[in-house]
Amino acid sequence: MKKIGIIIISIALLSATLTEIGNKLNPYEINLNAIYSPPSPEFPLGTDELGRNLLARLIYAVGLSLKGSLITLTTALTIAYISGTIAGFFHEKAPDKIVTFLITLFLTTPPILFIVSLLSIFTEPGISKIYLAIGLFIWPQPARLVRAETIQLKNSTLTLSMKALGFPTTTIYKNFIPLTIYPAFVSLIYSLPEIITIDAALSFFGLGPQPPTPSLGKIILNGILNLNSAPWLAISSISTLAFLTTSIYLISKKIKKGRENA
Amino acid sequence: MKKILINTINGLIQLIAVFTFTFILFNIAPGNPARIILGPSAPESAVKELEKELNLDKPLHIQFITELSSIFKLNFGKSLQLEKPVIKLVLNRAKLTFTLVIIALALAISISYILNLLGYLYPQIKPALNISKAGVALPAFVLSILSAVFISFAFPQLPMHYAPENPKTLILPSLIISLYPTAMMTEITLTKINQNMQSTLFKSTLALGISKLRAFHNVLLETSLVSIIAGWINILTVAFFSTLVIEIIFSIPGIGPLLVTATLQKDFPLLKGIVILNSAFFIFINMIADSIYKFIDPRL
Numbered sequence: 311m312k313k314i315g316i317i318i319i320s321i322a323l324l325s326a327t328l329t330e331i332g333n334k335l336n337p338y339e340i341n342l343n344a345i346y347s348p349p350s351p352e353f354p355l356g357t358d359e360l361g362r363n364l365l366a367r368l369i370y371a372v373g374l375s376l377k378g379s380l381i382t383l384t385t386a387l388t389i390a391y392i393s394g395t396i397a398g399f400f401h402e403k404a405p406d407k408i409v410t411f412l413i414t415l416f417l418t419t420p421p422i423l424f425i426v427s428l429l430s431i432f433t434e435p436g437i438s439k440i441y442l443a444i445g446l447f448i449w450p451q452p453a454r455l456v457r458a459e460t461i462q463l464k465n466s467t468l469t470l471s472m473k474a475l476g477f478p479t480t481t482i483y484k485n486f487i488p489l490t491i492y493p494a495f496v497s498l499i500y501s502l503p504e505i506i507t508i509d510a511a512l513s514f515f516g517l518g519p520q521p522p523t524p525s526l527g528k529i530i531l532n533g534i535l536n537l538n539s540a541p542w543l544a545i546s547s548i549s550t551l552a553f554l555t556t557s558i559y560l561i562s563k564k565i566k567k568g569r570e571n572a
Numbered sequence: 573m574k575k576i577l578i579n580t581i582n583g584l585i586q587l588i589a590v591f592t593f594t595f596i597l598f599n600i601a602p603g604n605p606a607r608i609i610l611g612p613s614a615p616e617s618a619v620k621e622l623e624k625e626l627n628l629d630k631p632l633h634i635q636f637i638t639e640l641s642s643i644f645k646l647n648f649g650k651s652l653q654l655e656k657p658v659i660k661l662v663l664n665r666a667k668l669t670f671t672l673v674i675i676a677l678a679l680a681i682s683i684s685y686i687l688n689l690l691g692y693l694y695p696q697i698k699p700a701l702n703i704s705k706a707g708v709a710l711p712a713f714v715l716s717i718l719s720a721v722f723i724s725f726a727f728p729q730l731p732m733h734y735a736p737e738n739p740k741t742l743i744l745p746s747l748i749i750s751l752y753p754t755a756m757m758t759e760i761t762l763t764k765i766n767q768n769m770q771s772t773l774f775k776s777t778l779a780l781g782i783s784k785l786r787a788f789h790n791v792l793l794e795t796s797l798v799s800i801i802a803g804w805i806n807i808l809t810v811a812f813f814s815t816l817v818i819e820i821i822f823s824i825p826g827i828g829p830l831l832v833t834a835t836l837q838k839d840f841p842l843l844k845g846i847v848i849l850n851s852a853f854f855i856f857i858n859m860i861a862d863s864i865y866k867f868i869d870p871r872l
Contacts, residue, residue: 411585411586411589412589414586415586415589415590418586418809418854418855418858419590419809419850419851419854419855420809420810420812420813420850420854422813422816423831423846423847423850423851424593424847426831426835426843427594427597427598427835427843427844427847428597429835430834430835430838430840430843431597431598431608433608433611503710503711504711507711507712507713507714510713510714511713511813511816511817514817514820515816515820515831515832515835516832516835516836517835530717531820533721534717534720534721534821537721537724537732541725544721545721548714548717548718548721549718551714552710552714552718555709555710555711555714556709556710559709559710560709
C-alpha cells in the first residue's frame with residue numbers, strides 16, 4: 311500500500327510541476343507575426359499555427375495528461391476492485407457470472423468505439439469527462455486480476471484459519487485489500503501508456519479539450535497536417551509522446567520486477 | 573459440438589449487451605437525444621419532428637424491441653447527415669479498413685514466423701530478435717505515427733495520400749500498421765518457443781533423431797499455438813485502433829474518418845451502426861477463436 315501511495319503522489323507532483331513550468335513559459339500567448347516559425351533561441355521548439363510557444367504547450371499538455379491519468383487510475387481501480395472482489399467472493403454464483411461476462415465483453419471489443427460514443431453525447435467534453443470515460447472502459451483487465459487473487463485467497467488456509475478464529479467476514483476481507491489490490495494497480499500502471507495514448511487519439515479524432523487548452527493529440531494532428539511546411543511540430547510532439555510512454559513503460563517494468571523480487 | 577453452441581450463444585448475448593449499451597447511451601441517458609443532436613438553439617418543432625423520426629416518443633420497451641428486431645433484419649436506419657442507409661455506409665467503408673487490418677495481421681504472422689524460424693535455426697540471431705521487445709514498449713498509435721513521420725522524411729517520393737485508382741498507395745499504410753503487431757507476435761512466439769525448448773518433450777524429440785525443422789513445426793509450434801492464436805486475437809483489436817488513426821493521416825476513406833464525422837456531427841444512428849457492426853465483427857472472431865482452441869488443445 312505504501313508503494314501505491316508513493317506512485318500516485320509522484321504522478322500528481324510530476325503533473326503539477328509540469329503544468330507550472332508550462333504556465334511559466336506562457337503556452338497561451340498568441341504571436342501572429344511568428345506563425346509556424348522554426349526553432350529559434352526565443353522559441354526553443356518553434357511555434358504552432360497561432361504563434362504559441364510549442365515547448366510551453368507540450369510541457370503543459372504532458373502535465374495535463376498525467377493529471378488526467380490519475381482520474382482514470384482512480385476510477386478504473388475502484389471499479390476493478392469492487393467488481394473483482396464481488397466476483398471472487400461469489401465465485402461460481404450469479405454475480406461472478408455477470409462480472410466475468412462483462413470482463414470478456416470489454417476485452418473482445420476495442421474500447422475506443424465505446425469511449426467515442428460515450429463522449430459524443432456531451433457537446434464539450436472537458437478533460438475530466440474524457441479521462442473518466444477512459445477509466446470506465448479500462449477496468450476489466452485489472453478486475454480479472456483482482457478476481458483471480460480473491461478466489462485464490464478465498465480458498466487459502468489464511469481465510470480458513472481466520473474464520474476458525476472467529477473473525478467476521480468483513481474483517482477478513484478488509485485484511486485482503488492490500489493483497490488483492492496491488493496486482494491490479496501494477497497492471498493499471500502498465501496500461502498507463504495506453505491510457506495516455508487513448509487520450510491523445512481522442513483529441514486526434516477531435517474529441518479532446520477545446521482549443522486554448524493544449525492537448526498532445528491536437529498538436530500531433532496539426533503537426534501531421536502541416537508535415538511538409540512545419541516539420542518541427544510533428545517531430546517534437548510525437549517524440550514527446552514517445553518519450554513519455556517509453557519512460558512510463560520502463561518505470562512500470564521496474565515496479566513489476568520490484569514486486570516479483572519482494 | 574456442445575462447446576461451439578455455447579460459444580455461439582455467448583457471442584449472441586454479448587452482441588445484445590453491446591446493443592443495450594448503445595440503446596441506453598443514445599435513447600435514455602442524455603434526456604433528450606433529439607435536442608443533443610440539433611443543439612440548444614434549434615426550435616422546439618424541429619426537435620419534436622426529429623423525435624418522431626427516431627421513434628423516441630414511444631415507450632422505452634417498444635423502442636428496444638423495434639430496434640432489436642430491425643437490427644436482426646440488418647436495418648440500422650438512415651444516417652442523419654448523409655441521408656443514406658447506415659449499413660451501406662459502414663459496409664462500404666469497412667471494406668477498406670478491414671483490408672488494411674487483415675494485410676497488417678497477415679504480415680505480422682508471416683514475418684514473426686519467418687523470424688522465429690530463422691532464430692531457431694541460427695541461434696546467433698536470437699539477441700537481435702529482442703528488438704521486438706522494444707517495439708512493444710511504444711503503444712501502437714505512437715509507433716504508427718512515428719514511423720509515418722519518419723518515412724515521409726526519409727523517403728519523400730513515397731505517396732502519403734491514398735488515391736482510389738491506385739491500390740499501390742495502400743501498401744505503405746498497411747506496412748506502418750503492421751509494425752506493432754509484428755513486434756508483438758514475434759515477442760509472444762519467441763518467449764513461448766524459448767519456454768518450450770526447455771521442455772523434455774522437445775529434448776526427447778531431438779534425441780530420437782527427428783530433424784530440427786520437423787521438431788520446430790511439430791513440437792514447438794503446436795505447443796505454442798494456443799498462445800499464438802490468443803495473441804493474434806488480442807492484436808486484432810490494437811491493429812483496428814491504429815488503422816483508424818492511420819486512415820486519418822493518409823486520407824483513406826475508411827471507418828476512421830466516418831467515425832470522426834459521425835461524432836462531430838452527433839449522427840447517432842450512424843454511431844450506433846458503427847459501434848454495433850464493428851463489435852459484431854470482433855465478437856464473431858472471438859467466437860471462432862474460442863471454438864478453435866478446443867480442436868488444438870483438447871484439455872481446454
